[in-house]
Amino acid sequence: MNQFALVGNPNTGKTSLFNTLTRSYETVGNWSGVTVEKRVGTLRGRGGRLIDLPGLYSLLPLTPDEGVAARFLMEETPSSILNIVDASQLERNLYLTIQLLECGRPMLIGLNMVDVARSRNIAVDAGALQRELGVPVVPIVARKGTGCAEVLHALGGLEASRSGGFRIDYGPAVEAGAARLAALLSSGGTASASDPRWTALQLLEGNEAVRASLPAAVRPAEVDSILEQTAEELESSGLESDIPSYLRRIRTERIAQICRSALDRSGQRLHTATERIDAIVTHRILGIPLFLALMFLIFKLTFDWLGSLLSDVLDGFISGSLSGAISTALTWLGASPFTHALVVDGIVGGVGGVLVFLPQICILFLLISFIEDSGYMARITLLMDRTMEAVGLSGKAFIPFIIGFGCNVPAIMAARTMEQRKDRLLTTMLVPLMSCSARLPVYALFAGVFFASNRALVVMGLYLLGMVLALALAKLFSRTLLKSEPSLFIVELPPYRMPQPLSLLRMTWEKVKGFLRKAGTIILAGSIIIWFLSNTGPGGVGVDMNESFLASIGGALAGLLKPIGFGTWQAGAALITGFMAKEVVVSTMNIIYQVPDMAGLEHQVAMAFTPLQAFSFIAFILLYIPCLATVGVIRKETASWRWTFFSMGYSLVLAYIVALIIYQGGRLVGLV
Amino acid sequence: MFRQQAVEGRRQALASVKPGDSAEVRGLNGISPMLRRRLRDLGVAEGSVLTVLRLGPFGGPLTFECAGQHIGIRREEAGRMEVAPL
Ligand SMILES: Nc1nc2c(ncn2[C@@H]2O[C@H](COP(=O)(O)OP(=O)(O)OP(=O)(O)O)[C@@H](O)[C@H]2O)c(=O)[nH]1
Ligand SMILES: [Mg+2]
Numbered sequence: 193m194n195q196f197a198l199v200g201n202p203n204t205g206k207t208s209l210f211n212t213l214t215r216s217y218e219t220v221g222n223w224s225g226v227t228v229e230k231r232v233g234t235l236r237g238r239g240g241r242l243i244d245l246p247g248l249y250s251l252l253p254l255t256p257d258e259g260v261a262a263r264f265l266m267e268e269t270p271s272s273i274l275n276i277v278d279a280s281q282l283e284r285n286l287y288l289t290i291q292l293l294e295c296g297r298p299m300l301i302g303l304n305m306v307d308v309a310r311s312r313n314i315a316v317d318a319g320a321l322q323r324e325l326g327v328p329v330v331p332i333v334a335r336k337g338t339g340c341a342e343v344l345h346a347l348g349g350l351e352a353s354r355s356g357g358f359r360i361d362y363g364p365a366v367e368a369g370a371a372r373l374a375a376l377l378s379s380g381g382t383a384s385a386s387d388p389r390w391t392a393l394q395l396l397e398g399n400e401a402v403r404a405s406l407p408a409a410v411r412p413a414e415v416d417s418i419l420e421q422t423a424e425e426l427e428s429s430g431l432e433s434d435i436p437s438y439l440r441r442i443r444t445e446r447i448a449q450i451c452r453s454a455l456d457r458s459g460q461r462l463h464t465a466t467e468r469i470d471a472i473v474t475h476r477i478l479g480i481p482l483f484l485a486l487m488f489l490i491f492k493l494t495f496d497w498l499g500s501l502l503s504d505v506l507d508g509f510i511s512g513s514l515s516g517a518i519s520t521a522l523t524w525l526g527a528s529p530f531t532h533a534l535v536v537d538g539i540v541g542g543v544g545g546v547l548v549f550l551p552q553i554c555i556l557f558l559l560i561s562f563i564e565d566s567g568y569m570a571r572i573t574l575l576m577d578r579t580m581e582a583v584g585l586s587g588k589a590f591i592p593f594i595i596g597f598g599c600n601v602p603a604i605m606a607a608r609t610m611e612q613r614k615d616r617l618l619t620t621m622l623v624p625l626m627s628c629s630a631r632l633p634v635y636a637l638f639a640g641v642f643f644a645s646n647r648a649l650v651v652m653g654l655y656l657l658g659m660v661l662a663l664a665l666a667k668l669f670s671r672t673l674l675k676s677e678p679s680l681f682i683v684e685l686p687p688y689r690m691p692q693p694l695s696l697l698r699m700t701w702e703k704v705k706g707f708l709r710k711a712g713t714i715i716l717a718g719s720i721i722i723w724f725l726s727n728t729g730p731g732g733v734g735v736d737m738n739e740s741f742l743a744s745i746g747g748a749l750a751g752l753l754k755p756i757g758f759g760t761w762q763a764g765a766a767l768i769t770g771f772m773a774k775e776v777v778v779s780t781m782n783i784i785y786q787v788p789d790m791a792g793l794e795h796q797v798a799m800a801f802t803p804l805q806a807f808s809f810i811a812f813i814l815l816y817i818p819c820l821a822t823v824g825v826i827r828k829e830t831a832s833w834r835w836t837f838f839s840m841g842y843s844l845v846l847a848y849i850v851a852l853i854i855y856q857g858g859r860l861v862g863l864v
Numbered sequence: 865m866f867r868q869q870a871v872e873g874r875r876q877a878l879a880s881v882k883p884g885d886s887a888e889v890r891g892l893n894g895i896s897p898m899l900r901r902r903l904r905d906l907g908v909a910e911g912s913v914l915t916v917l918r919l920g921p922f923g924g925p926l927t928f929e930c931a932g933q934h935i936g937i938r939r940e941e942a943g944r945m946e947v948a949p950l
Contacts, residue, residue: 249905254898281933284907312932440904460932467917470934476921574936578924581938587925611898681925682902685934 194240195268196347199261199292200276201285202226202247203686205304208334209276210244211695213344217702218244219602220335220695221564222686223591225609228257230264238348243270246608251291252399256616257608262401265295266386272298272350274343279309279316279331282455286447287440293325293358296387298350301329302343307336308687313459320454326358335692360446362393362439365429369396369422376414377406396422397436466687470571479575488652494556495636496648502551503636507790510544530733534723537786542719542779543711548790549633549775553707556629558700560598565691565699569594573683583663584670586610586679589619593662596626597655598703600822603628604829614677618669620829621839622662624818627655629707630774631814637778638810641794642803650807654814661815661846710773714820718769718776722783726765737784756812756848757805757855767812773819804863808855815847878914879926879943886915887947894944899937907931913950 198206202224211218214233219226224247231244245264246257253259264270275292277285292299303318322329328346332339361367373392386402394402395415403415423435432438473482493499518540522532563569569591577587588610596603600623607619627635635651643650670679725742729735737743738761746765753759753767762784770777785796801809817840818826827836881887889912892900908914908930917927917934925936 249902254901254905281907281931283931284905284933287905287907314932444909457932462929462932463934466934470917470927474918474920474927476919476924479921570936574920574925574927577936577938578920578922611902678896680896680898681936681938682899682906683925683936684906685927685936 194272195243195270196235196240196272196274196350197243197264197270198245198274198276199265199288200247200302201249201278201281201288203684204247204276204278204281204285205334206247206276207231207244209274209302209304209332209340209343210242212334212337212340214242217698219561219564219699219702221569222567222689223564223569224684224686225255225257225591225606226564228260228605228608230260235344235347238344240347242274248288250288251394251402252397253401255609255611259401260608266401266405269386270297272300272347274300274302274347276302276304276334279303279306280312280314282314282316283447283451286450287443289325290358290360290443290446293327294360294387294390294393296390299327300343300346300350301325301327302334302339303329303331304334306331307333307338312461312463315456315459317454317456321450324450324454335695360442362442363429363431365422365425365431366396366435366438368425369418372418372421373415376418377410393439395419397439463687466567469688470685473568474571474574479571483572483575487655488648490556490559491648491652491655493559494552494632495639495651499552499555500636500640500647503548504790506551507548510540510548511790515540515544533727534720538719538723538783539716541782541786542722542776543716545778545782545790545793546633546715546775547711549636549778550704550707552632552636553629554700554704556632557598557703558696560594561696561699561703562691563594565689565696567686567688570683570685573681574685577681579663580666581679581681583666584614584674584679585618585666586612586615586681588681588683589615589622592619592623593626593659596623596628598629599706600624600626600628600818601825604822604825607829610680611682612677612680614670614674615679617830617835618666618674620826621669621835621842622666624822624826624839624843625658625662625665625815627658627814628774630710630819633775633778634813635810637781637790637793637797638801638806641798642801642806654810657811657850658814661850665842665846710775714773715775715779718772719779719783722765722769722776722780726783737786742784755856756851757808758801758812760800762800763809767816770813771817771820773821774813777813802864804855804858808851808858811854812847812851815843815850817843817847874948875946876949877943878916878928878945878947879939881914881916881947881949883916883918886913886950888913888950889945890948891946894946895941899941903935903937906933906935908935914947 198210200206207218207220207227210233213236215236216233218231227244227246233242235242245261248258248261251262253262273292275289277289309316318329318331330339330342330346332343370389370392373395374388377388377391391402423433426438427433519536522535573587573590576590580587580589592603592606595606603623604620607616610616635654639647639650726737726740727734729740731739742765743761746761749764750759750761753764766777766780769780782793785793823836826839875890889910912930915929917929919926923939926939926942927934927936
């Protein structure tokens, strides 16, 4: 089947186009490195597969996300390439375009962001560009969908077309070297899928990935000798001794020549609006307070002003009308008391008890999506870099941290975009300390019971606690475990863009769908298991809950948990089940305390915990272990069980120490 | 040739350029290789013209503009980038 790969520099609108062309809702964001994994979609209307890839600046990858794109191009050899080029940054974007053209695959250029270019008075002549590059160029505005029909149409005719013979003459020394390498490659017998001249040029440029994928018949020593010889010839011709920088120079000269006929920046205007916003938002005194104020606003909206109101309405519906209707239906169907209890207490109680928090989660995801798509994300890294540097991290680690407030899994994957291995590893270890939306139901439940009058403050305190501990541990780990490299920081600050309401809602919905899916799978399964465990015991079915299997499992932990304030089997059971997904803590409580609605649960929880114990408990929940899905992604990203176990182990120890300090310290000063 | 030398004579570190002033990049050899790679990827190389936009608080990152794009780097690294004021 036809396979088209979307390739281009970061933040040029590849995913926006992918979403329009395949009717998907992948995350779009206004910073470099939003997409870190390949995504496959089916082209609207005409079939064929479109593959969205992480952005990359050149075919020599520096970070793992660029590696995903570069490896895809080399190993999976898509039949055609759809290269997205940012019209307002033409020169820089064309560098990759040239490397792609040298591949010799059928290619179409989507000249994106023509609206931005126009508003800044940058004139790009698509016709001239097409003549210079020898492949079709289609001007588009990916985010509005302008020109997308033309792209679809042009893709249809692409397969048949040969690439238009774009070629750079690199001068006698390099051309001779490339020809010798190409001859060596084809003599190897195994004709590889890639163009031999392109492979030769990539070898001259020092592309390790291309080198590693050479057929076994090609002897590395021979390649090296040709490389050396070429370098000598180049040097003796008085040009340059370093082949990669020579190639870059020749290409840059060619780009300048192309731009002379296709680009007019003489009337270029600056991003005045962006400049004005940045003057305030990244102001040296106002910047950080504004950021903190924004965070506080987010918590207020999520927990106080909007979220909890809507949540109460939903709770009324689920525990009232819905639960009642299901109960009536079960009776009418003649269900046994056993089934009745399983469905109403187990499933509706367990899953419904978590679904109640849907409004809060929606609002949180909506606000995070807004920040992602506005361009503020890159500014946050700028504001926080000084602090992060002090603890041995890059300011860019703040992007995974913020994403982690939604969900830790994509947050850990977002660490891929950092250049230094140490930055990536540290971030991966610390993201689980960010309070994800799954911990939100636990906070909302407990804060609502014990700290109702200053709910948002308490919850914000927990978020801050996680953040402060992450910074402290970053300092500790970078001093002890990961001493080697200094962190690295460089960030592109894209122009601010007003997020489009429709696409914001869709992106939020996409993330909320993840939550609903979890409710229908892990939380549902967890609720059923817990219900069974709590209703069966050594004594048989329908035992008193204190004699149940769940009580003995949870009770095993009780002694250990006593010093930190919640030595009950109920708390122990909730913690064990919470490893599956942290929302399950709330499901478990709902089932254990067998309450019809939120008000009942709140009452029961108030009986079981004192405020101090409750605070110790939620702090423990915040820290104690990354959830199952997060553990999986840590294992995948670090490719090491040692680091995976380390992340689980240190968080358990940390949680215990923090809870101990809170509970025992609190008692010392006379709190209850 | 003469002009070239005159400009050479006024080399200074990017970190010492005042916000609002422009300078031409002369040398990137002092900075870490990975950062140099990234700057090249973003089109910042010898000969590029930069305008310093602002400095972060407490020695925080320096933001500059180059060919219409805004880039932030640490002040320490900016101290190792050689530029000639314009
Ligand atoms: N004004 C304007 N903005 C656009 C256009 N296309 C995309 N954008 C915006 O540009 C930003 C980046 O878009 P993405 O689709 O995430 O870019 P990407 O190339 O997938 O980025 P990475 O995944 O980071 O490589 C988003 O804020 C989009 O809304 C366009 O044609 N015009
Ligand atoms: Mg993308």
